[in-house]
Amino acid sequence: MKKKCFVLMGYSGSGKTEIAKALEKYSYNILQSYTTRQPRYEGEYGHMFCTVDEYEQFERNGEVAAYSLIEGNHYFSTKEQIYNTPNLIYVCDPDGIKDLKEKITDIEFITIYIKVDKKTRMRRMHERGDSVDKILSRVTTDGIKFAKKRFDYQVINYEFDKAVKIIKNIIETENEQPLN
Numbered sequence: 001m002k003k004k005c006f007v008l009m010g011y012s013g014s015g016k017t018e019i020a021k022a023l024e025k026y027s028y029n030i031l032q033s034y035t036t037r038q039p040r041y042e043g044e045y046g047h048m049f050c051t052v053d054e055y056e057q058f059e060r061n062g063e064v065a066a067y068s069l070i071e072g073n074h075y076f077s078t079k080e081q082i083y084n085t086p087n088l089i090y091v092c093d094p095d096g097i098k099d100l101k102e103k104i105t106d107i108e109f110i111t112i113y114i115k116v117d118k119k120t121r122m123r124r125m126h127e128r129g130d131s132v133d134k135i136l137s138r139v140t141t142d143g144i145k146f147a148k149k150r151f152d153y154q155v156i157n158y159e160f161d162k163a164v165k166i167i168k169n170i171i172e173t174e175n176e177q178p179l180n
Helices: 016-026 052-060 079-084 094-103 118-127 132-145 160-175
Strands: 003-009 029-031 033-035 047-049 064-070 073-078 088-091 107-115 153-156
Touching: 003 016, 003 094, 003 160, 016 029, 016 088, 016 160, 033 052, 052 064, 052 073, 064 079, 064 094, 073 079, 073 094, 094 107, 107 160, 118 132, 153 160
Parallel strands: 003 088, 003 107, 029 088, 033 047, 107 153
Antiparallel strands: 033 073, 064 073
16 A cells, blocks of 8 residues: 555645645644745744755755756655655645646555635735735646646635645545544
């Protein structure tokens, strides 16, 4: 039986990272990807921040998986993270998922699309401190990146606790065993 990795995908502001954090209490490990962008705030959850030189070193070593370029910044995980993290939940975009599935064929990636309307996403991005220019840029970029999205499951995220429970049930069903 192949190892399974559950990948949360959705437009900016859909709640992917918050859902991932909520799933940690069920013994799942959240893969924090690397990025060359600047942190939004000190101690930001969900990413490990690195330099372009560090990214290039990972790339030269053939370690980059789930690569995506967003607004000129590199986002990626490493093969080591994917292979060595048990009970894995990963937040990723369609480009990263495509790259991941091409580079790692001996793991089953189950994609869960988090759906929220544009107005709600924009409000959430504003509340987390994104500028109007940044919000509009992300909405435009996401529209292009997600135009041909493919996923295994779709979960609507207007009621956070309900969305987490649904995703927990998806994971349990896919694993055929209950989480803690």
